[in-house]
Amino acid sequence: MNDQFATAMRRALEHTRAGDPRAATTLLQRALSGRDTTEAPCCGPCSDAAAESPQGQGHRVPEDLGRGGGFDFSSLPGLGARSDAAPGSMPHRARSPRAPVPDGARVEARTYRGTAGGRSYRLFVPSDRARPKGVLVMLHGCTQTPEDFALGTRMDQLAERAGFVVAYPEQTGRHNAQSCWNWFRPEDQGRTHGEAAILAGLGQALSAEFDCPGRVFAAGLSAGGAMAAILGESHPEVFAAVGVHSGLPAGAARDMPSAFAAMRGDVHHGRPAAGPVIVFHGTADRTVAPGNADAIVTGSGIEQSESGNGRSWTRLVTQDGSELWRVAGAGHAWFGGDPAGSYADPTGPDASAEMLRFFMERGRA
Structure with missing residues (x-):
């Protein structure tokens, strides 16, 4: 042996x-x-993540x-x-149910190919196609699929009302053993090559197709959230703002040892967001330490304590307009989600609705 x-x-x-x-x-x-x-570092949703959601909700x-x-x-x-x-x-x-499609809207299975590479993706197009209000690139977490992520976040239903096109790129076992976005590899963090460049190219292509210049956004969960943070830094001309749910800051890791260290809370190398960002993180997250959220959103601002839907939280709005939501007692799962999807916590603030609200306020003309 x-x-x-x-x-x-x-x-x-x-x-x-x-x-x-x-x-x-x-x-x-x-x-x-x-x-x-x-x-690869399994930056959730991963083996211990489901134990953190309330009563195992959202875990199959x-x-x-x-x-x-x-x-x-x-x-x-x-x-x-x-x-x-x-x-x-x-x-x-294999048994994941499909996300419901609002009347008049459509879902397409597509493939994007650019100079840096390509990915298959699930595309949601709202019923009002005159001129969508924006394009959102949604990055799933480890072990998830685009369909599962769409179901758990309920983003399609909210995007229908907001008039957003939503793309769900697929990361498969061919790209990472746990289907994680490779946020910890330097070759996937740059402007011209790797996964960051692929996702930016997809955002640009959809912006041109749906006539949404200055109104392209990215959001993700865990490993997907970490990649969204990277996109906000590597391609600010493409993404007007990003959303990071239970993720890590750009630059948090350059290899596997530093990735595991960052997930445990050593975010010495993480960089604050360079542009507008909305961050959600549970205070009881044992997969990605809550300190990562504080490393993304820094600076002073107005903090309010709020509660509802079975949870309490604080919301910090900084002087540059970024937002940090700290949800008390919550683990590693998408807040306000549909428990029919994996790693979705139905309690707490509605992360999908708040992200769309944040993006609509910050689109560039």
Whole structure:
């Protein structure tokens, strides 16, 4: 047994004990086939994230839990199958219901290709197509899909009323073992190449198609939120403002060790947002430390305490117009979401509605 395979076995065991057999399966399959087993930091929604949502709301336990997604763990020493439905299990993508489509609106499956690369994406177009009020690029979290993210955030229904076109780019296992946006890799943070450039190119293409210059925005959850923060810094001419939900600041990591450190709360290298940003973060988030939110939105301003829909929170509005929402006792999930989607907390402020309100106030003419 070589060192790489021994390391893969150890990591697979860690995933299994955490109730994440699918990640363990992927890791072992890559090791057995001789492929690279380097793992990306699983900046949620990930194995321990569902335990943080109220009563496990918004989390679906896969029926094949304990069977390792098709791999017999009992055949390997120390990787016996689990029989308990651990709250930290991965969501079951195949059975994810589809997000409802408002009357007159449409949803299209598309592919974008540009000089930096391409991605498939789900596109929501509101019923009033005369001239959309803006374009929003929504970046899902790890293990999620565009359809699941649309369902959990309820963004389509709100975008229909606001007159927004919404694109949900898809990050798959081909791009990252956990389908995470690679926010921690320098090659994906730049202006001309990598994932940041791909997403900026998509935003530009949709701006031209729907005649929305100066009214393109990006928002995301966790790893998607971290990538949204990067987009606000790397392509300010494309994105007029960004939304970061349970994410990290741009520059928080340059490799895996620094990524894990940042997720634990060491955000020494994170940079404050350079442009308008709205940030949501739960004070009980154990996947991405709440201090990351404070590293994104800095400066003084007016802070108000508010409550409703089963939660209380504070909202800081800084002098430059950015907003920081700290939600008391909340974990790693989209606030005010639909629990039919994964990692969506139905309580607290309506993050989707507040983001759209924030974006509509800050679009450039």
